[in-house]
Amino acid sequence: MLEQEVVSLFEQLRTPVLRYVLSLRVPVHDAEEIVQEVFLALFQHLRHGRSRANLQGWIFRVAHNLALKHLSRARRQASEAPPSQTDTAPGPEERLADLQRQDMLLAVVKALPELDQWCLSLRAEGLRYREIAEALGISLGAVANSLERSLSRLARAEESRKSYA
Amino acid sequence: MPDNHLTQRELILLLDSESHSGREHAHTCAFCRARLMELEATLSDFAELHRDSLNPLLPPIAVSRAQLRSKLDIVTAKHFNWLHPVLLAAACLTLIAIYMHPADRSIPKNNLTPGETRNVSLGDVCREENGQDDAAVRTVPVSLRQQVFREYGIDDMRPNAYEVDYLITPELGGATDSIRNLWPEPYSSVWNAHVKDELEQRLHRLVCTGQIDLATAQRDISRDWIGAYKKYFHTDKPY
Secondary structure, eight states, X not given: OHHHHHHHHHHHHHHHHHHHHHHTTXXXXXXXXXXXXXXXXXXXXXXXXXXXXXXXXXXXXXXXXXXXXXXXXXXXXXHHSOGGGSOOSOOHHHHTTTOHHHHHHHHHHHTSOHHHHHHHHHHHTTOOHHHHHHHHTOOHHHHHHHHHHHHHHHHHHHHHHHHHO | OOSSOOXXXXXXXXXXXXXXXXXXXXXXXXXXXXXXXXXXXXXXXXXXXXXXXXXXXXXXXXXXXXXXXXXXXXXXXXXXXXXXXXXXXXXXXXXXXXXXXOOOTTSOOTTTOOOOBOOOOHHHHHHHTTTSOOTTOOOXXXXXXXHHHHHTTOOOOOTTTEEEEESSOGGGTBOSSOGGGEEXXXXXXXXXXXXXXXXXXXXXXXXXXXXXXXXHHHHHHHHOHHHHHHHHHTOSSOO
């Protein structure tokens, strides 16, 4: 039954999808709503008999698009809202402030171009390059280029840290 | 040991089994195997950090799962007894109404929503991609949304049924204050709001990487966004 299949996929993929949306800096409540919307869209997608090829990539692609759209809207609203309404909750970086190496890694990743951050996060969620390409609507070569840039920067930062340690 | 070592890119492809020749080389080259392991370790360290930093934020799955089930129930409307005479009659009337007025709201009415642009440069449009300059972009005010629904004769204003969307998205220089650039786009049809979102992002990327010019993107999306999707995604139906 289709409904049950979607719930099974939700149980399997909800955590990595939610984590990915959170990594794009969407607040938790909104991220949960986005994930719900993703799986409702999946239900409609399957109900209309559309392609089942690379479903994981498809799910992450919808999540990615919805998250970006949400962030875009949030930015527009923030530009009209008073500064006191901005989110001041401590981010993951702050909770890890006592861990020097993790701080360094996070700082390096945060300084990467958005596309490189997305590729790294999707890889961290276990997606293969072809699935990352599907999720972001880019070529396999572009995924490899992106990871090459990111890994080079991470390696340089690690070398630099070791030399100062 | 072989002399020609694998490039960083080849090693990265090898990490995902995307390089067959690289695999053979790495099998015999201790130097490249060591580099491969370093790359794996870096990715693995990042993945661990990624999970460790985000896992504490994750709410329990049980509530989310229950919510999803409930929403799926509504979508499938399985709690309705469709053989009930009243519901059956309502369904028949709805079908007749659709037959008499086959409005496909996936496509905006050209006389109401021809699409309108604001005065922006390519630099403005591409700077918005990074969220550095959203001042020119505005949300759709409630009054404008209601006006759009009235123009299109829609009484069903359930927030989840339609997205009042810009025909030419602000990210492509679409006007943000004109009803002529807005229409109620359904979420439930095949060519729905999510599909159009994908087209908008594809066009934005093509414009900002210089593959098409801004005017072409604006024209294509405003004249026939479904045709534009087929053109730029090389497909006859949405993915």
